[in-house]
Amino acid sequence: MTPGRPPSYPRRTRARLPAEAYAQLGSICSITVAVRDRRPVFADASTAGAVVPVLRELAAATGVRVYAYCVMPDHVHLVLGPSLSCDLVTFAGRFKNLAQRAAWKRGIEGSVWQKSFWDHFLRAEEDLERVVEYVLNNPVRRGLVQEWRDYPYCGSLVFDL
Numbered sequence: 001m002t003p004g005r006p007p008s009y010p011r012r013t014r015a016r017l018p019a020e021a022y023a024q025l026g027s028i029c030s031i032t033v034a035v036r037d038r039r040p041v042f043a044d045a046s047t048a049g050a051v052v053p054v055l056r057e058l059a060a061a062t063g064v065r066v067y068a069y070c071v072m073p074d075h076v077h078l079v080l081g082p083s084l085s086c087d088l089v090t091f092a093g094r095f096k097n098l099a100q101r102a103a104w105k106r107g108i109e110g111s112v113w114q115k116s117f118w119d120h121f122l123r124a125e126e127d128l129e130r131v132v133e134y135v136l137n138n139p140v141r142r143g144l145v146q147e148w149r150d151y152p153y154c155g156s157l158v159f160d161l
Helices: 019-023 043-064 087-104 130-135
Strands: 029-034 066-071 075-079 118-121
Touching: 019 087, 043 066, 043 087, 066 130, 075 087, 075 130, 087 118
Parallel strands: none
Antiparallel strands: 029 075, 029 118, 066 075
């Protein structure tokens, strides 16, 4: 290391898969979108309640399948399948944009979301039902409710639960 120069660190590689992976029909991806600095923006019932219609309308407009969703105080879980007209990266970006605008209308200031999102594609051996149950039971594990059906900000737009 040369005196006076900062150490050279390797560049961080992109964690994102190739774009076509997010558009592959029939694939299912679990996505977690975190609130910036993990602020409990969606602990407010009005703000959390505004996000669910945003998700429903966006899914209806794009044809993206929402197998499960859960709006937690400081993050959102989505289990999604792409459509012919919308890949999952585009859907997540549009969702974040529209949900942020809904939050601003309710007095939340500044940028709501962390950059990007975490994703996990279900593999052939993974059970969709188990992943959906995991997402729906997030508020139970967090101690917000005793039964996931009592939490008004989670559900499925595909399954009749």
